[in-house]
Amino acid sequence: MSVRRLAAEQPASFAFTAENDAWADRQIAKYPEGRQASAVISLLWKAQEQCGGWLPEPAIRVVADRLGMPNIRVLEIATFYTMFNLEPVGRHFVQLCGTTPCMLRGANELKEVCQRKIGPERHVSADGALSWLEVECLGACANAPMVQINYDYFEDLSPEILEKILDDLAAGRPVKPGPQTGRQFSAPAGDLTSLTDPQIYEPRAAEAAVAAADEQPDLLQAGRPGAAVETPVDPVGIASAAQEKAVNGQHAGEKREEVARAAQESSPSVTGSKREAPKTGTGVRDPEA
Incomplete structure (x- = not known):
């Protein structure tokens, strides 16, 4: 980072105009009591505007006094941010x-x-x-x-x-x-390469295209933006009470079935009046079976 220093030649003094002084009061009022230093960048910027695009040392001192800050703290901010010009600039x-x-x-x-x-x-x-x-x-x-x-x-x-x-x-x-070349903002320098259907830019083109689609179903398959008709979908989170109850009941039934299957799979199978004896790791049956 380059070293930024104050200009060698400085004006003798600085004071905000009455209009800018009122503006500064409004900026300071945006912050709680004791936090007025938060307005330092806004006030420095306004001082630079008033001075014709650069920030002289007397203006830095005035801003510091206005906000109750040490001069060196405001000078640190002015020299750190390159948007503050520390020497005169042209109009x-x-x-x-x-x-x-x-x-x-x-x-x-x-x-x-x-x-x-x-x-x-x-x-x-x-x-x-x-x-x-x-x-x-x-x-x-x-x-x-x-x-x-x-x-x-x-x-x-x-x-x-x-x-x-x-x-x-x-x-x-x-x-x-x-x-300076005639293009609109950051649009492609040449012709458009997407969104080229003129219906996008024509008033009421979408309504006309939907009406035409009823008579020409092939339009729906052609990929033309104006001819596409979306199927209405209920907004998320606004289901009726009956719908919610039905869904909850379905989920509860599915849960009960899942628990029953798990219990059946975990219980030993029974044949006649005797249950099948569990097998041990050695392959020997339980003598009580």
């Missing part, structure tokens, strides 16, 4: 995923774009618009390669697409987050 903070799936799909080429358009990691552009950082997996592997810019994901990127996004952001033009 558009680019987090570039460099983990294996994205790397195999072209993340290294995206890094070259960031280095060329913005500069080295953690460097803020001269106009304050952009900065970037390589991070670990962001959980969008099916749409690799991708980046997170502030709170939005930009997926299915190519160097040319990322370069245009950065240019638009720097110029103040709107950009569209999500997959």
